[in-house]
Amino acid sequence: MTPPVPIAVVGPTGTGKSDLALDLAVRLGGEIVNIDAMQLYRGMDIGTAKLAPDEWRGIRYHQLDVLDVTQxxxxxxxxxxxxxxxxxxxxxxxxPVIVGGSMMYVQSLLDEWSFPATDAAVRARWEAVLAARGVAAVHEELSRVDPEAAASILPTDGRRLVRALEVVEITGRPFAASAPRIGEPRWGTRIVGVDRESAELDERIRLRTRLMFERGLVDEVRGLIELGLREGVTAPRAIGYAQVLAWLDGEYDLDEAQERTFIGTRRYVRRQRSWFRRDTRIRWVDGNDPDLADTTIRILDDRRILGEP
Incomplete structure (x- = not known):
């Protein structure tokens, strides 16, 4: 018998990927591999909509809670x-059921991305720009030299923006040119994308954002500050966490922090949708389908997934 073929469940934030992945793992005898960058962090639970262990239904999870917020x-x-x-x-x-929406993480795992070398001097120069002029200036420069890369990276993610500028300068080519061409995914992975109609998804994101604040996102951030959140490079720039930190610093009131979190998430969803829709290997399903797991298994051909002849 050949090994089981992995399934990847991708798509925009808020579409129901986590629930579908868990249903598939239960139905098919699987284990879940997280591919959401912010869910790698211990303690970043409410703001990332991370499923709690008591919701795992006995399924084993991997690449979840593997980093401290200072890493x-x-x-x-x-x-x-x-x-x-x-x-x-x-x-x-x-x-293996791989689930998440972090675009470059998905491509790195499924397309065997080989990452370009680094140049300490070039990186230090762009990091100095980031420190002196802020993340907006770095994002603006990347938009000028490589609009596609700028569109795919969160405008608050200074570290990845600096890395993209470094690669562009070192190679003289767009950041995406270092990425692999889309072909047969690693391990023959079957890729399914979950999406919903835009207006409905906007309402789901608004509700999700409100519930995050009601369920204790502010207290979660305060606790993470004690663990070094502000000293981190990646974690404090996550959507929701960055806005709460700004509120704590007096930049705006809490209602505005919530609204900015919603707007930031909605913008990110648009980038995710644009990115994933370019991948013709993805079989798309409707998050509203009442028989979503059955539909997905049928689309992906469960015999091959299970390693049967």
Missing amino acids: TASVANYQQAAVRDVEAIAVRGAV
């Missing part, structure tokens, strides 16, 4: 660790 999330490090997890799951005869 820097790295696509390259994630790639190495997640590859080991996916292959170990398949060896055990379980179906």
Whole structure:
């Protein structure tokens, strides 16, 4: 019997990917590999809509809560660790179910992205620009030299913006040119995308944002500050966390922090949708489908997923 083929569940934030992935893992005898960059962080639970362990229904999760908020999330490090997890799951005869919407993390895992070398002097120069002029100036420069890269990276993610500018300067080519061409995904992974109609998704995001604040996002951020959140490079720039930190610093009131979180999430959703819709390997399903897991298994051909002849 051949090893089970992985399933990747991708798409915009708020469409229901996590619930579908869990349903698939339960139905198919799988284990879940997280591919959401911010869910790598311990303690960042409410603001990332992370499922709690008592919601896992006995399913084993990987690449969840593996970083402290002071550590820097790295696509390259994630790639190495997640590859080991996916292959170990398949060896055990379980179906690896990969789920999340972090665009470059998805591509790094499924398309065997080989990352360009670094240049300390070039990076230091752009980091100095970031420190002196702020993340908006760095994003503006990347938009000028590589609009596609700028559109795919959160405008608040200074570290990744600096990395993109470094790669462009070193290679003389767009950041995306270092990415692999879309072809057969690693391990023959079957990729399903979950989406919803834009107006409905906007309402889901608004409700999700309100519930995050009602359920204690501010207290979560305060607790993470004690663990070094402000000293981190990646974690404090996450949507929701950045806005609460700004409120704590007196930049605006709490209602505006909530509204800015909603707007930032909605913008991110638009970038995710644009990115994933370019990938013709993805089979799209409607998050409103009442039989979503059944529909997905039928679309993806469960015999091959299970490693059957």
